[in-house]
Amino acid sequence: MNRNEILSSLKENPKVSVLIIGAGINGIGTFRDLALNGVDVLLVDRGDFCSGASAASSHMAHGGIRYLENGEFRLVREAVQERNLMIQNAPHIVSPLPTTVPMFKYFSGLFNAPLKFMGWLDKPSERGSVIIKLGLMMYDAYTGKTRTVPRHKFFSRAESLRRWNQLNPDVANTATYYDGLISNPERLALELVLDAEADNPNAHALNYVSMVGGGQDSIVLRDELTDETYEVNPDLVINAAGPWIDFANYNLGLSTRYVGGTKGSHIVVDNPELRAAIGGSEFFFENKDGRIVLIFPLHDRVLIGTSDIKIENPDEARCTDEEIEYFLGLVERVFPSIKVTPEQIVFRFTGVRPLGSSGAKTTGQYSRDHHIEVLSGDWTNLHFPVYSLVGGKWTSFRAFSEQVTDKVLDFLGKPRQKTTRDLPIGGGRGFSTKCR
Ligand SMILES: Cc1cc2nc3c(=O)[nH]c(=O)nc-3n(C[C@H](O)[C@H](O)[C@H](O)COP(=O)(O)OP(=O)(O)OC[C@H]3O[C@@H](n4cnc5c(N)ncnc54)[C@H](O)[C@@H]3O)c2cc1C
Known part of the structure; x- marks a missing residue:
């Protein structure tokens, strides 16, 4: 389906299992993993895909050697392994x-x-x-x-x-x-979106669509190209708005200070x-x-x-x-x-x-690790939970997305069918490193 078709279908059927707000690498990675596991999922971004923090990186798939000094051993171990997997699964874009x-x-x-x-x-x-x-x-x-x-x-x-x-x-x-x-991070992100949509006809991604508000059962989206608004009814919302997470939660009537x-x-x-x-x-x-x-x-x-x-x-x-x-x-x-x-x-x-x-005194000591913050229950005034994805590096996007997906599948009562661990991405399928 193209963009207009996806938007029209939302008018007819506003029900969606999972709505992801924010198509940076963490939102996109989670979109792909959920799609591969048969979940109907809608991904929206108020701008272009991969245009926030994910477009501003230093282009490194790295373990973060200096985080060892801050005692972030778990993160470094995970990131080094994920760096290796990126080189293996996306050799056309990620090289030693x-x-x-x-x-x-x-x-x-x-x-x-x-x-x-x-x-x-x-x-x-x-x-x-x-x-x-x-x-x-x-x-x-x-x-x-x-x-x-x-x-x-x-x-x-x-x-x-x-x-x-x-x-x-x-x-x-x-x-x-x-x-x-990572020679071309934006391209890698787009390939993940395309892989997800190709794998699951109920996985849709929309750029230039903002989340602007929410009621008890619904979320209001606005098409930034036409100003038209749409209401969707999700079972679960993933707030992957990166540095804008607290602003997005505020739009949903939730007061947070995660970032x-x-x-x-x-x-x-x-x-x-x-x-x-x-x-x-x-x-x-x-x-x-x-x-x-x-x-x-x-x-x-x-x-x-x-x-x-x-x-x-x-x-x-x-x-x-x-x-x-x-x-x-x-x-x-x-x-x-x-x-x-x-x-x-x-x-x-x-x-x-x-x-x-x-609370660290220097920014270099702020943790680079990632975690999921869950908001649910009566006090939120929402009938669906909101998972906020805090932190996360480009390098560890797959592992973070896997952790989020496991939690979502658990909530939906669905088993994991596929893993992304050894799955090639986009043009990485059948790519010979001799072509580099
Ligand atoms: C300067 C810099 C250098 C870095 N270098 C590296 C590196 O070399 N290697 C590495 O591994 N990591 C690096 N990182 C870290 C990594 O880039 C980020 O942690 C990661 O990209 C965060 O992705 P994200 O998806 O959480 O956020 P983002 O990429 O910011 O995505 C959030 C998206 O949410 C959208 N959004 C916000 N509000 C709304 C709304 N209301 N409705 C709809 N959409 C909304 C935004 O438009 C945005 O596209 C770097 C980060 C920076 C800033």
């Missing part, structure tokens, strides 16, 4: 990414890591070679048997400068480990010298103040990011001139002989991470 960490000190951060882990240190700080070596050994161990990427390697100063001859000569040494590069989002910006620069200097490797490092920075090979351009700034209203997020100045200064620290100018910026973008609200 050599990630190089330049280190300027040997012992820095050695005592900070345990202090942070115990919650006794809030200040971000630069990590030296020893602490990074320990982190990478743990990271490799999490990869386990499903090894889709090689183990990390450490390089001496001389070897590092031989490999990357424009690197800052003050470097102490470098380490290269592997994560995944404490942080803004992250990136710039894309057209600087062939910098692009040649990094080769096929992402450079991932810490600034002197301990903040994480990446210089990333994105096709023939270079992606530079990212910031991590607390923000109340996601609609106000912008990539500012101050952030740009900060990014350009960072490149200079690692590749001092390469000049990157503001005129070489071809694109800037920003997004808000839908992190769970946190």
